[in-house]
Every structure is written in structure tokens, then in C-alpha cells.
Amino acid sequence: MTIEPVLPTPASEVGPAASAEAAAEADAVEGGLFAPHRRQLVIGLVLTVTLVAFEAMAIAAIMPDVKDDLGGLGLYGWVFSGFFLASLLGIVVAGQLADTRGLVLPYTVGLGLFSVGLVVGGGAASMPMLVAGRILQGFGAGAIPAIGYAAIGRGIPSPLRPKMFAVMSTAWVVPGLVGPSAALLVEHALSWRFVFLILVPLVIVAGIMTVPVLAAMGAPVGADLDDDAHAARRTAENLRLRQVVLLVLGIGAAFVAASGVPVVVAVVLFLVGVPLAVNALVHLLPHGTLRLERGVPATVAVRGLLTFGFFAADAYVPLAVVDGRGGSSWIAGAALTVSALTWTAASWIQAHLIDRIGPRALDRIGFTALAAGVGTMLGVALGLPVALAVVAWAISGFGIGIAYAPQAVTVLASAKPGEEGSASAAIQLADAVGIALGVGVGGGIISLGDGRGWAVDHTVTWVFALALAGALGGLLASGRMPKRVPAQAT
Template identity: 30%
Template sequence: MTTTPGLLSPEYRKISTAIYLGIALVAFEGTAVAAALPQLAADLGRIDLLSWVITAFLFASGLVTIIAGPLVDAIGSRKVFVAAAAIFAVSGFAAGLVTNIFVLIALRLVQGGGSGALIAASIAAVNLAYPSNLTPRAFAANSTIWGIMGAAAPAIAAVVLNIASWRWIFFINLPLGMLCILTARSTFPEQQDGAETPSIDWIGAGLAAVVTLATIVAVDELGYRSLIMLSVVGIAGYLFILHARRTERPVLRLQHIAGHPYRSLGLTPTLMVTSAFATNIYITLYVSAGRGWSAGESAWAVLFLVIGWTTGANTSSLLQARFHEVDIMTLGLASGLIGSGTTAIFAWADSSVIGVFAGLFASGVGIGLATNAALILLRAATEPRLIGRAGAAHQFMRNQGFTIGSAAGAAILLLVVGRELGSVEPVQQLLAGEEVVAGPLIASSVRDGFTAVAVVAFVIMLLAVVPMRALRTLATTKSA
């Protein structure tokens, strides 16, 4: 009797281990560093720059993802993954040695670049190394690892911070990064037949950087500077399109973000992620300052979206044996709409916080269902020699969802708080982990701010119906 190989069967054990370690490292850093910000602020000062410790990482991760995509196709995912793991580990270790916030932000840029290349190489490796029947399970496993680390990282960080200092959150990168390299260097796929000559489109990368950074600033400010930054986004975006059309090998091919089916496969999950993270990033503040929960109780609030995402991704991998991926994405969007709507209704009604959590869980299930199915459709639509580019473009769009969602949530929340209190300083201090007594006025303003974020998040989730409908129309036309 022949048994079907699994992700940890002998032929796939090493590459699966390498991918899991890489995903775990990136997920841990993304969550654990946020937990360490209060200690970090007390040690290095400059509370006003704390957000850039996170933003710099996200910005560089998203940008380098699209730079790494063509390199994965040209030289193979193995070389890119090994180099990225080394950069991530060494820059992370160096970040633990700094005594200056500006140096830390610079190193977080480098580390974010390493994480972007790690993710790009991992996505390509999943598409190239596993047979088609294992690919959905492999992507679901990645989501599970991400979810586990998202749930465990705050607890791990708390233990580390209690027995050592914030610096050890960064020091741990070095040994784990070296382990990534050892397991990947003989197992990751090499370059594919017909691969392009290695090259980097620096002009395109620079324009993409301007678009990304200006978008973050525009969404974060929500003032007159937003209009200036949006103008910069428009000009840089237009120049990028002109450049991409005239360049033989642009950093980001327009086909992979604007052509069918890539546009719908990217936009649907991106809008869903933007919606969910706008609310989830501030759920801890909502239940602590707005609802009076203790710090220990509030820390668990972020897990509902993560657990839902993991549940949805694994359910998606099981459903793909019986249903078409487009139908699974549609089901995911329906769950996302129900979830974001539920969160907004319960927040607006100032009712049970359990309803808010249930909404976040349903949103997470929807994202897991949709993103896993979208990745399988992406593989089916792309030649193996271009899978690095296509996968990186897809991940770049989702990264923008994370970044813009977080920035938009902060901007809307602080806008409402500022109007009600006349100052956003108390809430900024709470976000920085400082001891602030959240009196009735602060609690009310936080609840109102979170409600506004939840309503806007539902509207963003609703916008995902447009690309999803286009994808269904395309699928129906092809099957006719």
C-alpha cells in the first residue's frame, strides 16, 4: 500500500523545516518587538520615534519583497533565502547592541529587507518544491506557523523581558537564523530553466519606495500634509507605470498587479487584510483603556484574528479537494464581511466585547480562506520561471495592506481622540506603554475612536467585493 508523502516526510522534511523556521522568525520579530517597545523607550528615549521601529521594518519588508522576486527567478530561491536569513539574523543581533534610536531604526530597515527576501524565497519554494496536492497544505502550514508565533510571541517576549532585557528579543535572531541557513542550503530549489540574467531595477525600486513611504505618511497624517503626500504618490506611481512599460525587466511587472487574474487575486486579500489590521492592531488599547481590562487580559485580545486566520487557512486547504478556489475565496470574503460588520456593530452599540472578538475571529477565518486559495490560483496562472516575480508582487500588495491598515487605524483613532479630548498625548502615552490613568473621558474617546476605525474597516472590506466579482466573472467566462 502506497502512502501519500506529507510535508514532514523524509523527502520534504528539511525544506519544510527551513521554511517554517524562516516564517517563525519573521512572525516572532513582528510581534515581540512591539511588546518590547515600552522597555526600549525607557532605555533609548525618543517616544515620538518609537512607531518607526515597527514602520521601518514593514516598509523595508514590503519593498525588498518585490526586489527579491526577480532575483529568486534569476538565481534560485536557495541563494536568496540563505542570503536573506544571514542579513536578517546579523542585523537583528546588531539591533540588540545599539544605544541610539536612529541606529536601531536603520538596522530595522535592514532587518525588514531580510524578512522581505525571506518571504519571497519561501513563497517561491513552496510553489516549486512541493507537488500540487501538497501545495495547499504547505501554505496552510505557513499560516499556522505564523498564527502560532503571533499567539506565542507576546508570552515569549514577556518572559524574556522579565528575566533579561529587550535586547535579547533581537539577540535570539542569530542562532535561529544560522539554523535556517543550515537546513535550507541543500534543500531549496535552484534556478528554473529559462531563467533571466540576474539584475535589479533600481529606478523602479526607488519609485516603489517613494510610493510606499508617501502612502504611509499620507494615511498616518490625515491632514493637509496628506494632500501633499497623495500628490507625491500619484506622481511617483505614474512615473513607475511609465518606467515599467518601457523597461524590459522592471522590478514589478504591471501584468502581475494589474492584469487578469493577478489584479483580483491581489486586491481581494489586500483589502481584506487592510480592513482587519486597521481594527486588530488597536484591539488591545480598546479593551484596556476603553473597556477597563487589565494589561494581562488585554494582551489576549489580539489572538482572535490570528486564530481565525489559521483556522481559515487550514480549512481552505481541506476544501480545495472538493471546491474550486474561486468559490473558496468568495466564501472567505463573505466571512470577512460578516466579521467586520459584527465588529463595527458591537463596537458602535458599546455592547459585549465578546461580539467584537467574534467579529475579528470571523474576519480572520475569511482572510485565511481567501489568501490560501488565492496563492493556489496564482501558482496555476504563472509559469515556474516567473513564480518568484508573481509571488513577490502578490505578497507586496498584501504587505501594503498590513502597513496601510495599521497607519489608517492609528490616524482615525487619534483623529477622533484629538477632537474629543483636545489632545492625543494621553493615548499616545498609552500606546507607548506608559502608566496613564484612563479616566472616563479617555475611555470614552478610545471607544469612539475604535468604533470609527471599525466602521471604516467594514467599508474597506466591502470594497473587496469589486475585485472578487471580477474574478468570478473571469472564472465563469473561462469555464463556459
Template identity: 35%
Template sequence: MTEQSTHGAPTSLADPRVRTTVVVMFALDFLTAFELFAVTTAMPTMARELHGIELYGLAFAAPLTMSIFALTVGGVWNDRSGPGVPLQVGIVVFSAGLLSVGFSPNMWVVVAGRSLQGLGTGLVAVSLYVVVGRLFPGELQPKLFAVLSAAWVLPGLVGPALAGFVTATVGWRWIFLAVPVLALAGLFALRPSVGRLRAAVDGPRSAVGRKPLWAVGAAAGVFLFSRGGERADAWWPVELAVAACIVIVTVPRLMPAGVWRAVRGIPSVVAMRGLIAAAFGIAEVFIPLLLTDARGFGPAMAGLALSIGSVAWFCGAWLAGRGKIRVPVRMPVAAAFLTVGIAGALLPVFQPVPVAVGLVFWAMAGTGMGLAYPTLAVLILRYSPQSEHGVNSSALQLSEAIGQSIAFAGTGALFAAILAMSPRLGFIAAFAVAVVIGIAALAVSRRTVVGDV
């Protein structure tokens, strides 16, 4: 039951009781996504101006590492106290990180600020899922997650160009200094509806136990993965092996029992999120490189390809939100679209194949992701008692973050090892890994459904 069940649940996202919450949630996701795309554009300029090019990779690895810790702690915190305080703290920490970067005198401060961003982003991400479960009835949740998908599509279309314009005209610092004003405004707008939400009473509170310690270990493992995949010296296999050992020991302690066996229900939902995120993420990283290096196109074509995938993602999410495809059918279809789309997106590596063919397949993969993502989010809330919305939403997002990090590092190392022999073979190997992961997601997809959903 939702928080508003006793007073009559809202019947649409435009209901006055939840309208402001919907707008602010959209804005928070938009700002988070904009920063993600904008910093990629601005970071080369930042590193040069602050004479810290050697910290370039660390500035990207730090927020991912900290978000893993924040997602874990945030999940337990939400279940024990309700989403109000963790969400507000997350927004404040996220804003503090942005301000630190905006006023940074050197790259070490940038890294510290980016770490705060990661902490804040992790707290906000898991808290928003709990808010959805507490304030919105089940029939509105797919529509809301479809709307939130658009918050990630729009920055992907305009974020890099806008960030480039701001960097070239008034300087990169304003990319980070302007956003906190909007984020903090959202905090005050959310307080009336979210601030009153307390811990759920429909079950036992999530146990803290040693989860924070395991989260530190998992974050360290992911950090080593992200750094090891970038190294070109003889020690990178050792670093990846150490990272793998750490992840194998720590990550199972953060996941629901049965994830590795893809037990039907919550474990399979969590597993599928990590698998599809890893498969799609690998292809998304290598498609721009394929178009520019293997086919000789410029950055504009690479950007167009990613934009096509983003728009297709939103279209898939819109279809999922309308509920026209039943969930037992939707999940295998989504995984099949993703897997076939990734395989087809590789075809332009062969010169006779028109690039347009690859883009059509990439749109297919994006549609599959759009069908799957909001559905998995709804299922994790539907299968979980309110008292476990936090920890299970945390596990869902941890699966994505950890799965992508491992996939990026492993595939990047594989690509680098094969590149010297044959660039084409390197692309084939990278996409083959993504396809294999997609096939695994397809195998798991039917086990995400329990009963009549």
C-alpha cells in the same frame, strides 16, 4: 511541474524528501513572526535605555520600507537564478540585522539593524513562495500553507509574553541575539534541498528593467505614508499627499497589468490580497484601542481579542488546506466572513452590546482571512509559469505591504481628526473604512478564479 516531477513527487508533507524543508520553512516563518511580535514588546525599553525615543517610529517604519525594495528585487532574482541563493542571502542579512540590533550602542544602529531585517525578511518571504512552487506538487501546497499559518499564530499567542519575560529578566538584547543562531542553522539545513534549485526553464526570465528604481520610489512613498500618518503637526496632509503621488506613479510599475481593473486571474489575486490585508489590518489595530478606551478593559482583554483572531485564522487555513470548500465558493465566503466579521467587531463600541459579541464576530473575520490567505498563495503559483513564480509572488506580498501601509496611515489620520469631536465616531469611521475595503474584496473575490480550480 515541480522540481521533483521526474522522480515522483512527494505525496505528503512527511515525505523524507521534503520533511526537513517543511520543518525549516515553518521555523523561518516562526522566527520572523516572533521577531515581529517581540520587538513591539521590547521597543519601548530599548528606546529608553538607548536614549532614542525620538527614533521610535523610524525603527518600525525602516524595516517595512526596506522589505518593499527586497520583495521587488527578490522576485526578479528568484526567477533569474532560482530560489537557493536569494533565500540563503536573505537569511544571512536577516541574521546580521538581528545581531546589529542586539549589539547596538544607540538607536541609530537599531534603525540600521532593523533596516537589514527588513531586507532579509523580504528576500526570505518571496523565496519561500518560490520554493513551495518548485518542490511541492499542487495538491500539497494548500496543506503546506496551512502549516505555515500556524507559524504566525503561535508567536502571536506566546511572543509578547515571552519577549516581556526575557526583557525583564536577562535584557532585551537576547531577543535579538538568540534568533540568528536558529536562523543560520535553518540555512544549513535547507542547503541540500534548496541550494540545487536553479532558474526555471519553462518560459522567459523576468526582466529587471527599472524595477529596482520603481521599488525605491514605492518604498519612499510607503515610508512617507507611515511617517505622515503619525504626525500631529499641520504638515501631515501635505506629506500624505506627496506620498500618495509617489505611490500612484511607482506602484503600478511593480504590479501585474490589470490589477487596478481587477482583471480575472493573477491581477485579481494580487488585488484581493492587498484589500483583505488592509481591511483586516485596520480592524486589528483598532480593536485593542476600542476595548481599552471605549470599554475600559485592560491589556489582557485586548490581547485575548487578538489571540482569538489568530486562532480563528489558523482554523480557516486548516479548512482551506483540507480542500473541503471549492475555491469558487471559498473566495466569496472568505471575503464575506471578513467583511461581516469586521462590521460586527465594532458593535462593542455601543455600551449595551456585550464584548463577547464583538469577539465572536472577530473570530469570524479571522476565519475569513485563514480561508483566503493560503488559497491566494496557491492560486498565484498555479496561474504562474515557474519562470514567473518570483515576480508574481513578489507582487502578491507587495500588494499586502503597500495596501496595509496606506490603509494604516489614512485611517490613522482620519481617526485622529475625528477623535476630538467624538471617540465613538472615530472608531465608527475607522471600521467603516475597513468594511468598505472588505466589500471591495468581496467584489473582486469571484474574479480570482480561472477555469476549474
């Protein structure tokens, strides 16, 4: 499906119907995001994003110290890739339930598993146990943003969505400012275990604020379908879930192949896992995604390249600074902090520019900045001053911030009523696949280097080179995105 640019209609051609439609749209956006009838939804979603943001910023900052305590550098990457592989399941299951059972059930299950994972992670006695806890967190964290996107699609008018995504990015400001430093303070004063455990109360607060709002949104569109339509939908959902399981198994097999197993086993796992994952992706993503078909399919693919390029490096910035170059953990924390701030600032910038220059131009700017930031981080690994890591990751944060939201706005604008969950699941799936592949392949490189006795600074050089390749690939692919945000589907 190709999405053509939407051009403004000349005033001379606007009839009574068009005028009535414009008036209805103006009424819908009156009062902005924080109008009384949508204020609770906005606040609830922002709190939920803040919960996930604290977890992401805090765990990334303390992982070098966790590794020193538990050992198992070979499993360092699995702490992140296991999280994101599990999030693939959470994204698709939540997206399907959102379209059939409403938003409350998948949201509460996601929060519950997320909190259990925090408890398991906080009590981990070994790196494998920590990975298990992160897998539980991942399933919950996958469900949470998928439900958030679906709620935006149902409860926020199309003209307000760019600002809503900017507000959600702003929810990273406080975690970005205090998350890494607070995590390091807690780790030094008490233990890294409390960094996991102190997040549990945030789960309760987020649930209390958000569940009533989601429940008030009522049944999903299409809940009154006849028996044949429900049966067809269930069949499609079961097929999709099987494909997601195959995708996770395929990617997981490829990751295991790169984690230092015997060569024969690695070859078998790779030859089985890669085709399995590719075939599953063909069935799960919009038709034409892997071919970069212009419009929405290419937009979904570009989201995967964006998260691949950023998170393949982001997960290993603290390791590169602390273990690779002998820098302070505070420099690593500062790099993560400024990245969150520039991501947020760029997200607000795109909200003001998207109608003027369109999503394609914004993504080209974003990928250029991301490539520049990752390239600078590669230079740090090769010997540039360690303090440049803060500058490098500020540039990278700006890059992903300017490119990230326009992709979601484009895809959601193309979703028909009642299909917001599936649309959000598609882009979130590409999001998580990109992160899982980037972090997982990076972890495989770390494991390979550990097995061969490479110095950490040498190993992370290859990781950042991989991330740079992803950013440059995304820059080329972004030319297939729509020039303008499509008209809202009906």
C-alpha cells in the same frame, strides 16, 4: 489575461497521453508533503515561517509597553509601516534574484538583515532608532516569504500546494499560542529588549536547516539563456527595481503627510506621493490588477485588499485594548493568539474545500468573516466589553485564513516554469502593499489623533472603520477571482 475555470475531462476523452500525464502527476505527489525527497524542504520552510511568526506575534504584543518606555506615540504606526515598506524592496529583489541567481543568495541576505534589525531593535534608545531596526527587519522579512513561495513553486507539485500553504499556516500555531504570552512574560521579568534579542538564535537555526535544501534545488530555470536574453532580463529587473523604489518613496511620502507635518508640507507630499505610488504599482503588478481584470490580476488585487483590511486593525488591537479601553495586556495577547489559531484552522479547512468550491467562494466566505470580526472590534472601541476583542479577532483570523491561501494557489498555478519567483513576488508585493497601506494610514490616524489630543479609544475607532471599509471592498472585489484553480501553466 483571463483565466477560465478548468473543467474535468470526461473519461471517454482521455487518451494515452492524458493517461501518461495523470500517472506522472500521481507519481509526483506520492508520499505527500513529507515524502523523503521533499521532507527537508518542507521542514526548512516551516522553520523559516516560524521565525517570522514569532517576531510578528511578539512585537505586536509588547508595543504598548515599548511606547510607554520610549515615548513617541506619533511614531507608533511607523514601527509597523516602516517594516512593511522595507519588505516591499525585499520581496521584489528576492523574487528577481530567485529567477536569476537561485534561492540561496536572497535567502541568506534576508536572514542576515533580519537578524541585524533584531539587534538594533533590542538596543533602541528611542522610537526613531526602533523604527530603523524595524526597517532592516522588514527588508529581510520581505525576502524570506518571497523565496519560500518560489521554493514551493519549484519543489512542490501543484496538487500538494494547498496542503503546503496549510502546513505553513500551521507554523503560526506555536508562535500564536506562546508568542504573545511569552513576550509579555519576558517583558515583565526582564525587559522588552530581550523579546527582540532572543529571536536571533532562531535565525541561525533556520539558516542551518534551510540553506542546504535550497542549494540542492540547483540553478533556476533559464540560467542557460544566451547573452541577449540575459541582457533583456537585467534591463527588465533594473526597471522593476526602480519602480519599487519609487513605490516606497511615494507611499512613504503619503505616510509622512499624514503624520502631523505642517498643512502645506502635507499637501505637497500627498500630491507628489500618491501619483508616484499609483504609477509604480501599474508597472509592478500584473496588467489589469488595478482594474480588477478577471482572473490572476483580480486575485493579486484582492490579496492587497485582504491584508489591508486585516492588518490595518491587527496592528492596533493591543493599543485599543490597553490604552484605549484600559484592559489588560493579557487580553490583547489572547486576541492575537486566538487569531493565529483560527487563521491556521481556516487554512486547513480551505485545503480540503478549494477543489470542491473554488477560490472565489472561499474568499467571499473569508471576507464576510473578516468584516464581521473588524465590525465587532469597532464595537469594542465604541464601548462594548473589552473581552469581546478576543472573540472579534478570532473571527477575523478565521476570515483571513480561509481567504489567504487560495489566492497564492491560484497565482502560482498560473506561473510558467522559471517564473515562479516573479509570480510569488507579484502576490507578495500586493500582500505587503496592502499591509503597509493599512498599517501606515492607521498610523497616520493615530498620529493625527495624538497631535490633536484625542483620546486613544476615539482614535482607534476611525482605524477600525478604515479596516472595515477595506474588508467590505474585498468582499465585492472577490467576485472577479476565478471560480476554479487554473490548470498548471507549462
